[in-house]
Amino acid sequence: MDELWPNIDAAVLGSIQQLYPSPLRLQAAFDGFDDCSILIADLFPDMIEEDLRNTVAELLRWQTESAPALKRLRMSVLSESLYFLPSHKLGIVDLKESYHSITQSSTVVILELASKKKQRRYKEEPPDVRAKAFDLGRKKYSLLLANVIKLAKLPVVQLVNVLDDPDSGWLHLFAARRANTLKNRYKSWKPFQTWLELHRNRAFPVSCKDIIDYMQFRVDEGCGKTVPESFSIALNLIEVLGRVPEDMQLSKDPLWLGHVKSWTAELSADSPPRRTAEMYTVAMIVSLELTVRNEDEPVFSRALAWVVLVMIWAALRCDDVQAILPHRSLLLRSGLKLLLGKTKTTGPDKPQKEVVAHVHRTLSLTGVDWLQIGYDIWESEQFSFRRDYLVMEPRRGWDGVRRKFVTPSDLASLIRKLLSSLRVPLCRNSCWELAPAQLLLPDGLECHFSGHSPRNFLTSVAACLGFSKDMRAYLGRWSIGVTSSEEYVRTARQVVFRIQRAVNRSIVEGREEEYFEDEAIDSLCKAAEANGANPNRIRRRHSVMTPVSGKNCLGSVFPVLVIRDEDCQVIPVIEDDTNSVLLEEEARSALAIDSKREASTDSTKYFVTVSRRAGQRLHLVGCFVKPSNCMEVRMTNSVTAEDFDSVCRACRKKMLSENGKETPEESSSTASSSSTCGRGLED
Template identity: 55%
Template sequence: MPSWPVLPDEVLAGVKLVFSDPLILGASFDDEEGAGGLLTSLFPDATGEQILDWRAALETWRIDSARVLKRARLGIVDAALCQPLAAPPSSVADSFVKITQTSSLCVLEFAAKKRMKAYRDEAPDARARRFEEERKKYSRLLAAVIQEARLPVARLVETLDDQASGWTHIFAARRANTLKNRYKAWKPFRDWLELHRGRVFPNSVKDTIDYVQHRVDDGCGRTVPESFHISLTLLEQVGKVPDCERISSDELWKSHVKSWTAELSEDAPPRKPAEMFTVAILVSLELVVVDQESALFDRALAWVALCMVWGSLRCDDVQAIIPHRSTLSNYGLRMVLGRSKTSGPDKRQKEVPVHILRLISLTGADWLMEGFEIWSEDPFNFRRDYLVMEPNRDFSGVRRKFVPPEGLSSLLLRLLGNLGTPRIVNSRWVLNKTSLLLPDGLETHFTGHSPRNFLTSVAATIGFSKDERAYLGRWAMGMAASEEYVRTSRQVVFKIQRQVNKVLLEGGDIPYMEDEAVERLCQSAEARSINVARIKRRHLIMILDGANHCLGGVFPLLRVHDDQWELVEGGDEELPDAQIAMHAKSDLNLSAPSSKFFITVSCRANFRRLHLVGCFVKPNKCCEVIFVDEVKSEDFDSICRTCKRKMLSEGGKEAQVDSSSTASSSSTEASGVE
């Protein structure tokens, strides 16, 4: 081991305070100049002559101890290389945990599993939780505005034991979107006022008028003055500003708001309602629901789109549906809206029902039943408080993740962009998937609000009053008491749905003409440089049947078995010709063989009904007919009612009216092909 250099005692003591070992001291300088710099830094008060003496002593020591210092360094290196590994201070389990927590690959795997766990473990009340989180977020932001402005209510809330809860509750039961809009309308004014006036809340009406005039001069939207006025009113009301000091109540301010709104409305384009779906889109959606080759999520989403059309639902309404409360009976589909814009625990209507008639169909496909079965089975039937969830990558399944209303609107537009063109082949509607109904991005012509427009618009066209149409979109909730609305809504909605479906199939005294909807679609196609003639040809599927503009069918295209159905209207009365036969587009009258009976076979359910030759059901208008002279019990499933009465009359017996049951089964028979 090398010795210390020969230096004065006080200098050597100072060196030992810094260097614990002579080996370290020897490695701290390489020559006499380096030794001088080291001593100058250790003893800044020493004279130049002292530094020179000490530097010479250190350099002499370094030269004399060079071999000893070298051997010491080599010994340390050899000891380090030959020393065996020390035993781990912890257990094998602790070592494994440390390795997994420091490995990059393990960290990436942890992140992937965390994301998957978030998808799997999303709570059944995910929508309600998101709603509450959004509400608390914007409640805190607006509360910060009130605290910053030192409004009177701030001093009262500060006296509460739970101030955080108090700030949330002062906004009562206002929805998250309401608070969000109020904050977004106020934030630009707050920043402008701080920049130009050095404060965060207006002192007089001058501040508010100057700000809005500044926005108007810059070319703001026509709703900006009114939105800002509503936000100011909310803050002054919740902030408990005295009535005599409220700017929002000032007549000068209110007159300015009205004047600005009128001026901006003159230059603004007219309000544009959502574009209406064409009948071809509805027919194509029905065919997608029952198409076994389509992706599972596309079929489920097509069912949702049709429910939005016939139930007059917004995207926000769809995500308010409680899936496990939905039921399908012989009367129709009943869905329940939980917390929505017009319903919820804090509203007059706690829950609102949505009804869709069981017999609704434009193609003869039982889309309501097939879609309901899809949503009632895996992977769609998990517990939740919303209806539509995220699809997986290839749309063959779902992820258990809530889709916001704007996301649902995007999914619907994607579905519309992939719809094939419907056409009739052998008296049946089929889907031509190679010919898109809305090609080249034309689906953006529609919005998420388009489905809600269809039923209401057609109902108005064929003569239903405003009061009746108010039941479709649940606008009638404010016109009647809660009990009265629940009792009457289903009857009124079924009546309108039945008549609209019948007009689209058969026409009527006031037929529905969709020329305007198709023309607006063609204008949108022309703006996108799309072949207008091709678009018009694909969407104009309604034909001129005599004096009627219709699809050429009859209502209802679906028949329910006699022993499983009690008609909502009409009881067991004779079904007219229009409810059994389907109008054929050909006037050919083929001669039938000389047989006494013929059996019609439905194209979907293979249901066989026996008729007498001469029945009003024409064999040449049916998809499949079997003529027989002799009939066995296993040859048919039921007998035509009219032919049954004729058989009883020929046998000398009086015709009796069959009784019907109120069974809850919802099995149907496609009879529109007869």
């Protein structure tokens, strides 16, 4: 290849060869006279003009004459690269190093690696992703608010800086406040911080003039009616945590508080009334039950329809649904028991650690056992993976799921999409079915409902039927803070079951207090008319309750869903006004569950008990811990690492001895190895 270099001065050629190792690269370095002149001038700035022109002319002549030979050389190099690996610097071919060089430089390989990494991130999402997301959000907004306090140089800054771990001290300064609470406080404060820096050139207000002028500026611009109160709460939080003396706190100044009340009244008078969540119609509930049963629907549509029905009958919000712990929820003979972990009012840092929602076993408007069918779907293989939330992200066609957490706002959007596909229910010969091509909510009417609409149904109907406010407080778990924890646990399920069955009976066959859904249907028809749709068509599709039987109802016989003895789901009829029958039903359900658990021990080898303190503990059948005395028990013959958190000490000793291994001496506290033994079954 040496004969292919240009015939120019040796010193000049040597410098060029240091920059361009091969003639191929030199030929491609310039395209014409100007490019070549700039190249030589940059390499040899001291070269005289005549020599520079001669060198450029020689290079241009060389480029033209050597073009055919260099073209053949490029083709031969390309041909060899298809069949031979690049050689090592020392001339020895290293297959492993060559392979890594190719894979780390090829764009095709890198794109494939990125795709696989993204798929792996989907699959390897941790089971406690919801808790980690909340902790991350709490840490983020704690540090942002801490930075506000630092810039303001409030008295607490000196106290935190003298700690051994100031970073941890700033996080703990905000106590057990939730991430959303801190987020709202910061978002209320940030606009004021920007305004104060621009107009007053300081980071914290020094008098009421600063905060009143700012809020008057926002009111004149046309802010929302909650802005003054939200800003006042954020200011109070920063002053209290910043250790501002109470007599110097601007948030408690009577002048400021009077302005806040006045602004709020003015803005409320000019703003439209607060819109409550629209109620679902009975036709929508009937359609949801039939969707759960319809095997032609995508599996996620059926699963989500079950979730919406549970939200309706258990008065759950979207945020409550994503707080449900699937591995702690059970379908018992008495009904569905859903355990909610960390919510807005419960959690490890709250007086009420966890709360339970209930759905009675025989609730149905159509006779479809939707509770059992949907529960089996959620217990299937693709839905039953370990996580700290209930609903996951669906695939594009809703024919499967991804193991990815769905936020409450995204869950509300998924529910709206499900509502848009609901079909009109038809009753033929006392049997309900779905119309093949008629949508229940056409023309975008699913946007008429919000994420709180399912929670609004049961409480509203219960109020129409005459249930008191104190009893209705158990439906949405609002009475947790009113009564003691033990009293709430003892009475919640009985009150909830009583209201649920009364509402179910009123809709199915009517009662003394009838439920009329004219207001809900009228509101839906007005929304349809506003969107340009035919309101009469919507009214016909949603009017499934008629007064044919003398009362406004569906015209069926209650209960429409009857569970027989051989189905192992016997539920006696509960009279709504007889507490003794309620207690009798509770006792019989408890005895039935006891007998079922005792019978199941004959065919299983292990059982897992669940408690708040010990988590999931594995036992051998025959342990002194009796399954019938435990709150939650799972019988199994095979165990994986995810099925339990610890092993009973007595059972561990027995397992070691059965395998011929020596067992260490246990202390006298072994007999108290399980904390799941209780005085009764589920609350």
